[in-house]
Amino acid sequence: MNSPSTEFTRRMAIYEQFNQISRLGDVFNCGDSPNTGSSAIVEVDVGLENKAGYISCDQVEPSRSDQETNKPDDKTQRRLAQNREAARKSRIRKKAYVQELESSRLKLAQLEQELERTRQQGIYISSASDSGYFGLSGTVNPGISAFELEYGHWVEVQDKQTCELRNALQAHTTDIELQILVESGLNHYCNLFRIKAEAAKADVFYLNSGLWRTSAERFFHWIGGFRPSELLNVVMSHIEPLTDQQQLEVCHLRQSAQQAEDALSQGIDKLQHNLAQNVASDFSWGNYRAQMAVATDVLEALEGFVNQADHLREQTLLQMVRVLTTHQAARALLALGEYFHRLRALSSLWAAHPR
Amino acid sequence: MHYQVDSWGYYMPARSMGSDPMERVAKLASESAVVIFSLSSCCMCHAVKRLFCGLGVNPTVYELDQDPRGKDMETALMRLLGNSQAVPVVFIGGKLIGAMDRVMASHINGTLVPLLKEAGALWL
Numbered sequence: 001m002n003s004p005s006t007e008f009t010r011r012m013a014i015y016e017q018f019n020q021i022s023r024l025g026d027v028f029n030c031g032d033s034p035n036t037g038s039s040a041i042v043e044v045d046v047g048l049e050n051k052a053g054y055i056s057c058d059q060v061e062p063s064r065s066d067q068e069t070n071k072p073d074d075k076t077q078r079r080l081a082q083n084r085e086a087a088r089k090s091r092i093r094k095k096a097y098v099q100e101l102e103s104s105r106l107k108l109a110q111l112e113q114e115l116e117r118t119r120q121q122g123i124y125i126s127s128a129s130d131s132g133y134f135g136l137s138g139t140v141n142p143g144i145s146a147f148e149l150e151y152g153h154w155v156e157v158q159d160k161q162t163c164e165l166r167n168a169l170q171a172h173t174t175d176i177e178l179q180i181l182v183e184s185g186l187n188h189y190c191n192l193f194r195i196k197a198e199a200a201k202a203d204v205f206y207l208n209s210g211l212w213r214t215s216a217e218r219f220f221h222w223i224g225g226f227r228p229s230e231l232l233n234v235v236m237s238h239i240e241p242l243t244d245q246q247q248l249e250v251c252h253l254r255q256s257a258q259q260a261e262d263a264l265s266q267g268i269d270k271l272q273h274n275l276a277q278n279v280a281s282d283f284s285w286g287n288y289r290a291q292m293a294v295a296t297d298v299l300e301a302l303e304g305f306v307n308q309a310d311h312l313r314e315q316t317l318l319q320m321v322r323v324l325t326t327h328q329a330a331r332a333l334l335a336l337g338e339y340f341h342r343l344r345a346l347s348s349l350w351a352a353h354p355r
Numbered sequence: 356m357h358y359q360v361d362s363w364g365y366y367m368p369a370r371s372m373g374s375d376p377m378e379r380v381a382k383l384a385s386e387s388a389v390v391i392f393s394l395s396s397c398c399m400c401h402a403v404k405r406l407f408c409g410l411g412v413n414p415t416v417y418e419l420d421q422d423p424r425g426k427d428m429e430t431a432l433m434r435l436l437g438n439s440q441a442v443p444v445v446f447i448g449g450k451l452i453g454a455m456d457r458v459m460a461s462h463i464n465g466t467l468v469p470l471l472k473e474a475g476a477l478w479l
Contacts, residue, residue, distance in 0.1 A: 249465070256462045259409050267402025274398065301398050304440070304455075308399070311456050315463040322464075 143202020150195045151212055154188070155344070161185055162337030165330055178330040182321060185333040189317055193310040196224065204303045214347030217340065223268060223309035228257040228316040231336065235320070238335040239328045249323045257316045264309055271301050376427035377435070384446035387415035388476035392432060392444045394420045399455050400443040406458070410468070412476045414445075448474030 165181055200207050210221040220226060232254045242250060278294045279285060285294070321329045384390045389407060393400035395418045407414045419425030419442065432441040436454055445452040447470050452458055461467040471477040 252465055253463065256465070256467075259406060260459050260462055262409060263402045263406035266405040267398045270401040271398040274396070304399050305402075308402075308455055308459065312459055312463070315460050319463050319465075 141203055141206075143199060144206055147195060147199035147202065147207075148212060151192075154192055154195070158188060158337060159341055161188060162334060162341060165334040165337065169327075169330055169334060175326045179326045182326060182329045182333060185337075186317060186321060190314060193314050196310055197307060200224075200303050200306050204299060204306055208302060208306055214344045215350060216343040216346040220343075222261070223264060224306040225309065225313060226340075227261060228312050229254065229261055231313075231316055231320065232257065234339045235332040235335045238331045239324055242328075246323055250320075253316065253319055253323065257312070260312050264305060264312065268302075268305050271298065271305070274298075375431075376424060377431040379424065380428055380431055380435075381449075383417060384451070385449035388412075388448060388474040389414040389471065390446040391416045392428070392442050392446075393418055394442050396420065397442055399440075403443040403445065403455055403458060406462070410471070410477065412471055414476075447471060447476065 161181070161184065165185070168178060168181055196207060206212070208224045210218045210224065213221070213225075217226070220230060232250065239250075275294070275298050285291060320332060324332060380392070389412050391400070391403060391407070391414045393404065393416050404414065404416060419429050422428065429441040432444050433439065435451070436444065438454060440454065443455055443458075445454075445458050452461065452467075452470070458467065461470070468477065
C-alpha cells in the first residue's frame with residue numbers, strides 16, 4: 001500500500017541509521033574500551049527502536065496510508081526532516097561523548113605513565129613519612145632503600161620507648177628500672193648513628209639533605225640531623241631542679257656543644273667554598289680526571305662531616321645523661337622523644353592540609 | 356760535614372736528613388702548647404682550627420702539604436692514628452690528643468679546656 005518512493009526513503013533512513021552505528025562501531029573498536037562501545041550502541045539501538053516503532057506503526061495501520069497517498073510529500077517530508085534532525089542531533093551528541101572519552105583516555109595514559117615512573121623510584125618512599133626520595137638518575141640505591149626501611153623501624157621503636165618512659169615515670173618505678181630504660185634509649189640513638197654511617201657510604205648527599213626526615217624536622221636540619229645544641233634547649237625545663245654543680249656542667253655542655261657545632265659549620269662552609277671555586281675555575285675543573293678528583297674529594301669530605309656531626313650528637317647525649325641523675329635522664333629522654341614525635345606529627349598535619 | 360737548612364731554619368747534620376719522620380712530628384709537637392698538623396686543602400682541618408680559635412687558643416699549625424717532608428710525616432701520622440686520614444691531628448702540651456672525633460669528644464666531656472689550661476694555652 002505504500003508507494004515505492006516512500007518505501008525507498010524509509011529504507012534510506014534506516015540505512016543511514018545503520019551507517020552511523022557501523023561508523024561509531026569502528027571508532028570504538030579501534031580503541032580499547034569495549035564497555036563504552038556497547039553503551040553507545042545501546043543508545044543508538046534505543047534510537048533505532050523508536051524509528052523502527054515509528055516505521056512499523058505505519059505499516060500496521062493501513063488506514064493512514066490513504067492519507068499518505070493523498071499527501072505523500074507533506075507527511076513524508078516532515079517525517080524525513082524529523083528523522084534527519086534527530087539523526088543530526090544524535091551524531092552531535094555522539095561526537096561530544098567520543099571526544100570526552102578520548103581526552104579521558106589520554107589523561108589515563110598519562111597517569112599510568114606517572115604511576116609507573118613513581119613505582120620504579122617508589123622504593124624510596126616510606127609510608128610513614130611524607131617525604132620521598134627521587135634520585136635524579138631514577139635508579140635504585142640499595143643502601144638507601146635499606147636505610148629507609150631501617151629508619152622507619154627505628155622511629156617505631158623510638159615511639160614505643162617514649163611511651164614506656166612515660167608510663168614508667170608516671171608509675172614512679174624504681175631508679176634501677178629507669179636506668180635500664182635510659183640505657184636502652186641511649187643505645188637506640190647509637191643505633192641510629194650507626195645506620196646513618198652506613199647510609200653515608202651509600203649516598204652522603206641524601207643523608208646530608210635530610211630527605212629521610214619529615215618536613216618539620218628538616219626545618220631545623222643541620223648536617224644530616226638535629227643540632228646538638230637543640231638537645232639541651234628541648235630538655236631544659238624537664239630536668240629541673242638542678243644542683244649548682246649540675247647547673248655549671250649543663251652550662252659548659254651547652255657552650256661546648258655550640259662551639260663544636262660552629263666549628264663544623266665553618267668546616268662545611270669551607271668545603272662549599274672550595275667546591276664552588278673548583279667548579280668555577282677552568283684550571284681546576286679541567287679534564288675528566290680533574291673533575292673526578294674534585295668529585296671524590298668532596299664526597300669523602302662531606303662523609304667526614306656527616307660522621308663528625310653524628311659523633312657530636314652522640315657525645316652530647318652521652319654527656320647529658322652523665323651529668324644528670326637517673327630520674328632526670330629519664331625525663332630528658334622522654335622530653336626528647338616526645339619533641340621529635342610532635343615534630344613528625346606536625347609534618348603529617350601540614351601534609352594533610354594543602355593550601 | 357754538611358749542614359742542611361730546612362724550612363724551619365734549623366741546622367741539621369746531613370746524615371740525619373733521613374731521620375725518622377715520627378721523631379720530627381714529636382719534636383714539633385713538643386715545641387708549642389697546641390700543635391695541629393694539617394693540610395691546607397682539608398676542610399676538617401679548617402674546622403678544628405676554628406674550634407681552637409673560637410676557644411681563644413692560638414695553635415701552631417703545620418701544613419704538611421707545604422712541608423718538603425710532609426708526605427713522610429703524613430704516613431707516620433696515619434700509622435700513629437691507625438687511620439686512613441692523617442690530618443687533622445692535635446697535640447696539646449706535647450701529648451697526642453688525636454683526630455677530630457677525639458678532640459670533639461674531649462671538648463664535650465669537659466676534659467679539653469683543663470688540658471689547654473694545663474699546657475698554658477688558655478688563661479681564665
